[in-house]
Each structure stands twice: as C-alpha cells, then as structure tokens.
Amino acid sequence: MQEYIVQSGDTLSAIARRFLGASGNWQAIAQANNITNPNSLRVGQRLLIPTANAPRQPAAAPEVVMVRNTLQGIYPPTKTAISFTTVGSEVIAKLLNTGQQEPFAQTRGNGLYRLGIFKLRDFIGYGASLLQQVQLSTSEINVIQVTSANEGSLDAINTWDSQYLSFGIFQWTLGSAGQQGELPALLTKIKRLYPSEFQYYFGQFGVDVVSLDGVTGWLSLNGTRLVSDVDKNIMRQPIWALRFMIAGMDALVQSVQILHAVSRLDRFYFTPTQTLQGYTLSQLLNSEFAVALLLDHHVNRPSHVFGCVADAIARSGQTPAQVAQSAANQEAVIIQNYLQLRETYGGASAMTKSRDRAEQIRQSLNSGRLSAQRFSFRSNRQARLV
Known part of the structure; x- marks a missing residue:
C-alpha cells in the first residue's frame, strides 16, 4: 500500500x-x-x-426479495442472493439459488434504465378495488392514466442521469448532488400507508426516508443520509435498480404511486397565485382535458405552469377574473393559446417535446377517455383530507 x-x-x-x-x-x-x-x-x-491489483475480500452476494402483494394474495416473505452480468447492453440478474437468469434493464451512461412492463392503464382494470381504498375519483384516474403515458411504467427505473435513481410512473428522482428529491416523498407515503411493505422492500436493506414537506426529502442508507455525489452514486448499483423494480410490481406499492401522482395536483392546481390575480387554476380551467395538459406540464416544467396560463389568458383577450366569473366557456380558446405558448415558454428551458406530449393527450380526448366539458374534472381530495 x-x-x-x-x-x-x-x-x-x-x-x-x-x-x-x-x-x-x-x-x-x-x-x-x-x-x-x-x-x-x-x-x-x-x-x-491499496494497490490497484491488491486482492480484496469477496463481498457477500446482495439479496433481493420477491414480489409480495399480488391480486391473488400475499406471497410469503423470501429473499434470494443475486449476481449480475452484462451481455451487450442487457443487464441480467441471476438468482443464485436456482440459476435462473432474467434480463431486466439496459445499460446507458453511468447506469441503466428499464422502461417497465406494468402499465397504469392495466392497473386501473385489475387494481380498481385498491384505487377505491385510496379514494381516487374517476376523473383523477382518467387524468393520471393519460398523463402517465408521457412518463413511465409502474416498474420503470433509471440510474444513468444526474438524478442517480428515478422510479415509477412519474419517474420520481433521488435528486441531484446536494439536493432533495421527490422519490423520498413517495417512499414516505408508502411507509405511512403500508409500513410492512416499506420494511419488506426497503427497510430491511437499510433504506429510510426523511420527507420534510410531502413533496421532497432525503433518502438514508444504513443511517447515513444520501446527500453528496459519492453518497448518491451508491444507488446507481444494479442491485438497487432491481430492488426498486420488484417493489414497483407490488400491487399496494402501485396503488400508492397512483395516489402520489394525483396528490401533485394538490400542490398547484388548487393553489391561489398572484400570477393569476389570486385565482386558482381549478377556477379557470376545469375540464379533464385541461387538467391532464396542466399536470403533464407541471411534471416536466413545474415553474412554468402559472405564467404560461396567465399569458394564454391574456392572449385570449381576457383576465383571470373575467374567465372565472363568466358563464361562457372560454376554455377551448385559452387551451389553444396555452399549447402554442408552452412550446417555447421559458426559452432554452421550455417544456420537452411539448407538442408531441400534447398530441398524446389529445388522442385520449378524441377516443373519449377524457372530457373537454367545462367542470368535467372532479377531484376527491376533500374526502382524502378527512
């Protein structure tokens, strides 16, 4: 040495x-x-x-658990040791107790990614009873289903970019170096609603969370809060991608993902803002179609939404007060102007693929999965707050 x-x-x-x-x-x-x-x-x-070629103590093989909650019941808790190999761009997990091998992700940059196979539209069919348990309205389900098509699957994973680890239908992130992320807030909700599932998938492997406001927070591992680049790089390891992927296949974890996605609306859609003369977005644009577009924008560029809507209303020759108090439906004109503006709103930091994402949502309107009728969006947030 x-x-x-x-x-x-x-x-x-x-x-x-x-x-x-x-x-x-x-x-x-x-x-x-x-x-x-x-x-x-x-x-x-x-x-x-140590010298570069110095022998190192062999580490114990990392372990994962199997999916616990399916709609067929609860599987008994089990763990199995795992090894990883990469063939081309495929990352393959091998169960050491059986020898079974499964490709589960693709390499990219500093890590890997998985698009996932569990789609929200399918869960709405097979998990309807669980969505009733978390008190989601039909409108909320419609909006989340359509918006998630622009994001990811319930078991989607990304560990290659500057956010270290992203997970789920809205790709909640660990956060960049030194910054809080949205993923800990999701895990906090899982821990609160289903503590045994949190312990099973995360806690027994040393993971805990601190969410300060229900929106962002910190992940900790074995008692150490993950803050720096060195800390957070640990979560790029394939074992963590696999553990989160497996958790994303659990029916209860899936239902909390959907609930957490809907709760994003509570943070901006019902909030009065001086940008809109003290009005809320819910008072101005309240069709399912409009809410889906606004949520899609907020997931991608949250700081742009209020200003872009305000500019769209002004371009329509109205004020927020006139729109809110008018019996006439001005929404179609405002939405048309809003969609044109958001393509370039923010300049170099404008919304990613704004036109393509809007078209995806418009197709759901044309197919009848969303309504463009004024006041067609119905939130169940008050029931959840009780």
Whole structure:
C-alpha cells in the first residue's frame, strides 16, 4: 500500500479515480482505512491506498426479495442472493439459488434504465378495488392514466442521469448532488400507508426516508443520509435498480404511486397565485382535458405552469377574473393559446417535446377517455383530507 494525505477539495471517489483508475473503487480505500462515512474526510488525514491489483475480500452476494402483494394474495416473505452480468447492453440478474437468469434493464451512461412492463392503464382494470381504498375519483384516474403515458411504467427505473435513481410512473428522482428529491416523498407515503411493505422492500436493506414537506426529502442508507455525489452514486448499483423494480410490481406499492401522482395536483392546481390575480387554476380551467395538459406540464416544467396560463389568458383577450366569473366557456380558446405558448415558454428551458406530449393527450380526448366539458374534472381530495 501507499500513503496519501488528504488535500482540500478531495473526495474518496476522486482519490480512487486518481490512484485506482475508477471513482467506483472508493470503497476499497474506505475498507482499508475503516471509513464508514465517505463524507468524513479531513484535510491532512493520512490514507492508506491499496494497490490497484491488491486482492480484496469477496463481498457477500446482495439479496433481493420477491414480489409480495399480488391480486391473488400475499406471497410469503423470501429473499434470494443475486449476481449480475452484462451481455451487450442487457443487464441480467441471476438468482443464485436456482440459476435462473432474467434480463431486466439496459445499460446507458453511468447506469441503466428499464422502461417497465406494468402499465397504469392495466392497473386501473385489475387494481380498481385498491384505487377505491385510496379514494381516487374517476376523473383523477382518467387524468393520471393519460398523463402517465408521457412518463413511465409502474416498474420503470433509471440510474444513468444526474438524478442517480428515478422510479415509477412519474419517474420520481433521488435528486441531484446536494439536493432533495421527490422519490423520498413517495417512499414516505408508502411507509405511512403500508409500513410492512416499506420494511419488506426497503427497510430491511437499510433504506429510510426523511420527507420534510410531502413533496421532497432525503433518502438514508444504513443511517447515513444520501446527500453528496459519492453518497448518491451508491444507488446507481444494479442491485438497487432491481430492488426498486420488484417493489414497483407490488400491487399496494402501485396503488400508492397512483395516489402520489394525483396528490401533485394538490400542490398547484388548487393553489391561489398572484400570477393569476389570486385565482386558482381549478377556477379557470376545469375540464379533464385541461387538467391532464396542466399536470403533464407541471411534471416536466413545474415553474412554468402559472405564467404560461396567465399569458394564454391574456392572449385570449381576457383576465383571470373575467374567465372565472363568466358563464361562457372560454376554455377551448385559452387551451389553444396555452399549447402554442408552452412550446417555447421559458426559452432554452421550455417544456420537452411539448407538442408531441400534447398530441398524446389529445388522442385520449378524441377516443373519449377524457372530457373537454367545462367542470368535467372532479377531484376527491376533500374526502382524502378527512
């Protein structure tokens, strides 16, 4: 081994990249120096650096659980050890107890992705009773079903981009380095509504959550809050993608995903704002079609929605007060202007594929899955707040 003295700005991953050839080898340095918290480096600290070809203690094979809740009942809790191989771009999980191999994701960049196979439209059919339990209205289900077509499946996973880990129909993220993410808020809701399922899929593997406002929060692993790049990079490992994927196949977890997706409307659709002269979006645009478009925009560019709608109303020759108080239905004109504006609203940070996403939602209107009638959107939020 050689010795290295920590300098200002050093991180374990940077030191590993310099001496061992890859930032992912930071754990070898941590093990050699009995470091349990990778963020605890101090300037002047002496580190022993293992040689790049030094033998390492074999790690125990990671484990996953099987899907617990299906509509056929509850499977007994089981765990199985897993190994991973990559063939071309396919990531393959091998169950060590049976030898069974399953491709479950594709490699990309620093991690992998899985589009998923469990679609929300299918769950609405087979999981209707669970949606009744979480008190979703028919309108809310219609809107989420259509909007999710622009996002992901219930078991979708992404670990390759700057958010480290994204999961589910709205691709809730762990958050960029140093930032909170939306994924912990989803996990908090799972923990509150179905604590045994949270423990089964996440808690027994050291995961816990701190959600400060029900919108974003922090993930912790074995008592360490994941904040820095080094911390969050752990969640790029294939084992975490597989664990979240399996959780996304659980019927109860799926129902909470849908509930959490709907609760996004509570954060902006019913909120008065000075941008709209103190009115709420629910007072101005209230068809199922309009709500689906607004939710789709908010998932992609949340900070743009109020301003874009305000500009669309102004372009229509109206004020928010006139729209809210008029007996005439101005929605079609406002929506037409809104869809034109949102393609470029925000300049370089405008909504991604705005026109394509709008067309996807418009097809649902044409097929009768959504209504364009004024006041056709019905929320069940008050019942859920009781």
